[in-house]
Amino acid sequence: MVDVFLWWIGAGVADEDLLTTLRAEVTRVFEVGARCWHGHERPLDSFDARRQQHSSTRILRWLLEARPRHSGKIVGLTDVDLFIPILTFVYGEAQLGGRAAVVSTARLASDNGFRLDRALLRERTMKEAIHEIGHTFGLIHCERRTCVMSRSVNLVQVDAKDHGLCPDCRRRYAELREQGHHEHE
Amino acid sequence: MSRERTRILIVDDEEIVRESLSAWLEKDGYTLATAPDGETALERIRGERWSILLVDLKMPGIDGLQVLEQARTLQPEAASVIMTAYATVDTAVEAMKLGAYDYLVKPFDPEELSLMIQKIVAQQALVRENVLLRKVLKREYRFRDLISKSPAMQAVFDLARTAARSSSTILILGESGTGKELLARAVHAESPRSQGPFVAVSCAALTETLLESELFGHEKGAFTGAVARRKGKFEMAQGGTLFLDEIGDISPKLQLDLLRVLEDRRFFRVGGSESVGVDARIIAATNKDLQKAVAEGTFREDLFYRLNVIPVHLPPLRDRIVDLPLLVEHFLEQLGAEMNRHVDEVSSEAMAALMAHSWPGNVRELRNVLERAIVVASGRVIQVADLGLRRPSAEGAGVGPLASLDEVEKHHIAVVLADCGGNISQAARTLGIDRATLYNKMKKYQLRKDGEPEPEEHLTT
Numbered sequence: 001m002v003d004v005f006l007w008w009i010g011a012g013v014a015d016e017d018l019l020t021t022l023r024a025e026v027t028r029v030f031e032v033g034a035r036c037w038h039g040h041e042r043p044l045d046s047f048d049a050r051r052q053q054h055s056s057t058r059i060l061r062w063l064l065e066a067r068p069r070h071s072g073k074i075v076g077l078t079d080v081d082l083f084i085p086i087l088t089f090v091y092g093e094a095q096l097g098g099r100a101a102v103v104s105t106a107r108l109a110s111d112n113g114f115r116l117d118r119a120l121l122r123e124r125t126m127k128e129a130i131h132e133i134g135h136t137f138g139l140i141h142c143e144r145r146t147c148v149m150s151r152s153v154n155l156v157q158v159d160a161k162d163h164g165l166c167p168d169c170r171r172r173y174a175e176l177r178e179q180g181h182h183e184h185e
Numbered sequence: 186m187s188r189e190r191t192r193i194l195i196v197d198d199e200e201i202v203r204e205s206l207s208a209w210l211e212k213d214g215y216t217l218a219t220a221p222d223g224e225t226a227l228e229r230i231r232g233e234r235w236s237i238l239l240v241d242l243k244m245p246g247i248d249g250l251q252v253l254e255q256a257r258t259l260q261p262e263a264a265s266v267i268m269t270a271y272a273t274v275d276t277a278v279e280a281m282k283l284g285a286y287d288y289l290v291k292p293f294d295p296e297e298l299s300l301m302i303q304k305i306v307a308q309q310a311l312v313r314e315n316v317l318l319r320k321v322l323k324r325e326y327r328f329r330d331l332i333s334k335s336p337a338m339q340a341v342f343d344l345a346r347t348a349a350r351s352s353s354t355i356l357i358l359g360e361s362g363t364g365k366e367l368l369a370r371a372v373h374a375e376s377p378r379s380q381g382p383f384v385a386v387s388c389a390a391l392t393e394t395l396l397e398s399e400l401f402g403h404e405k406g407a408f409t410g411a412v413a414r415r416k417g418k419f420e421m422a423q424g425g426t427l428f429l430d431e432i433g434d435i436s437p438k439l440q441l442d443l444l445r446v447l448e449d450r451r452f453f454r455v456g457g458s459e460s461v462g463v464d465a466r467i468i469a470a471t472n473k474d475l476q477k478a479v480a481e482g483t484f485r486e487d488l489f490y491r492l493n494v495i496p497v498h499l500p501p502l503r504d505r506i507v508d509l510p511l512l513v514e515h516f517l518e519q520l521g522a523e524m525n526r527h528v529d530e531v532s533s534e535a536m537a538a539l540m541a542h543s544w545p546g547n548v549r550e551l552r553n554v555l556e557r558a559i560v561v562a563s564g565r566v567i568q569v570a571d572l573g574l575r576r577p578s579a580e581g582a583g584v585g586p587l588a589s590l591d592e593v594e595k596h597h598i599a600v601v602l603a604d605c606g607g608n609i610s611q612a613a614r615t616l617g618i619d620r621a622t623l624y625n626k627m628k629k630y631q632l633r634k635d636g637e638p639e640p641e642e643h644l645t646t
Contacts, residue, residue: 057205086205086206086291087205087292088295089295
């Protein structure tokens with residue numbers, strides 16, 4: 001069975017309740033083992049001084065190197081603002097059909113300048129984390145707006161999604177598992 | 186699924202941009218490819234179909250605007266989006282002028298990029314649906330090789346379909362180039378005689394004697410040179426259809442012969458003494474006003490009534506101009522396949538010019554104009570200059586029917602100069618004279634390069 005390791009790599013203090021709930025949700029949605037990893041290392045070269053943001057691609061590279069050897073997939077959770085070179089920001093990034101994913105709470109935590117309650121932030125972070133983990137299992141974006149695999153480029157779209165896979169994505173996920181897409185050497 | 190059919194080409198000299206953008210779009214399920222420069226991009230645009238081109242503006246060698254310009258000709262259906270690191274109004278305006286769908290300033294807002302791609306994909310899906318619907322409609326608009334959606338032509342098709350089931354004589358009336366023979370062939374193909382031959386004779390092309398022999402055949406030795414018995418068109422059409430085109434042009438003697446055949450359903454070969462039975466359906470056609478010819482005494486009234494059992498009037502193209510876009514599409518497809526040269530469409534300016542033309546030669550003239558345009562067009566879109574139509578303004582300022590040779594020459598030179606946009610070499614080539622002669626004639630007729638008259642000099646004392 002594939003183990004998904006959830007690792008808080010943010011600058012602030014980890015939200016343990018979030019990690020615990022997410023671990024249960026990952027197991028429920030993907031029917032795989034999930035663990036919380038408490039490593040103290042942090043990515044050091046991901047900050048881009050010009051953009052004042054962190055490169056999600058560099059974080060993915062770092063996660064692949066720093067991950068525990070026995071982990072199946074590694075998911076970094078952070079509170080820093082992420083970007084990819086061509087976009088102003090991303091909520092997260094994942095290797096399609098790969099091993100690593102990263103999700104940030106930075107843009108999920110505020111709404112028009114108002115601080116959110118923790119429950120809504122956890123809800124959004126869980127959705128985006130499950131979404132990115134879905135990519136590592138080979139799932140692409142879904143056109144159904146309520147499916148967790150639908151693309152979200154704003155918070156309205158994040159809030160419109162459920163935690164789970166729609167029937168089509170569940171079927172696709174089962175096919176991918178049969179084809180062995182979740183296995184790693 | 187439109188996402189699977191959507192093929193996106195990312196053209197950027199920065200590897201990191203190509204990689205991050207393709208990784209981001211890949212997760213939407215689109216088919217993606219990248220090109221590191223303009224040259225590679227154009228190669229891929231020439232060789233494969235693309236739905237969306239995301240092109241960086243500043244690249245060494247061929248830049249984004251040049252790629253865009255060529256892509257418009259190579260693949261007009263692909264939506265091009267220019268990517269630029271800094272937005273300047275000039276660049277954006279130039280890109281839009283060259284036909285860009287839009288432009289994006291790097292780095293893009295994810296929502297902006299996502300919405301733009303979704304919009305393009307939705308629009309292209311609509312275009313595809315439209316093409317499908319038009320194909321279905323085109324089937325509705327067709328009667329064999331004839332195509333029309335005008336109510337007048339639809340009525341012609343209905344009448345022809347009904348008439349096809351009988352063996353009655355049909356008289357097709359219409360100007361040259363309206364498709365009289367096509368209609369006759371369609372009636373034959375729809376009739377119970379469709380397995381029999383379709384034999385066409387142009388009555389105006391032959392002398393009286395030749396036509397007689399052509400229609401009825403001749404016996405051996407009937408006249409000098411008749412070395413063997415020869416079947417005429419009536420015999421060749423046995424069991425099928427005989428199409429007598431330009432029936433209004435036959436001589437009084439042949440009119441009488443034809444009348445007899447139609448009445449008796451029998452005829453004699455030239456020089457023959459045995460009559461031969463006729464088992465052919467007769468379809469006659471003319472561009473002449475037969476009723477007027479009857480009134481003037483040049484066409485037999487009894488023959489007219491024999492032929493005019495089911496009269497069908499084919500309207501001229503100018504009276505069914507609504508069909509023009511449909512016919513253009515049909516001919517581009519047909520001629521493109523015949524000439525192995527694929528053209529997608531005509532530009533809106535070219536279509537406006539086609540709609541404004543009076544089409545004295547009807548559908549045949551339209552076909553010829555498009556055939557020429559397909560040959561001379563440099564890209565996959567026919568431009569107004571490719572049509573070789575004379576400008577309406579020049580046509581309107583024509584000379585009268587009793588003009589002198591000099592007036593006719595002056596007018597013609599002015600029209601050609603205007604049509605060539607003042608290009609003297611091209612105008613001289615079109616006129617078939619050398620440039621020096623053209624200059625002399627322009628001086629003689631006081632014409633400017635653009636074909637307009639030189640302003641008169643006002644003398645003051």
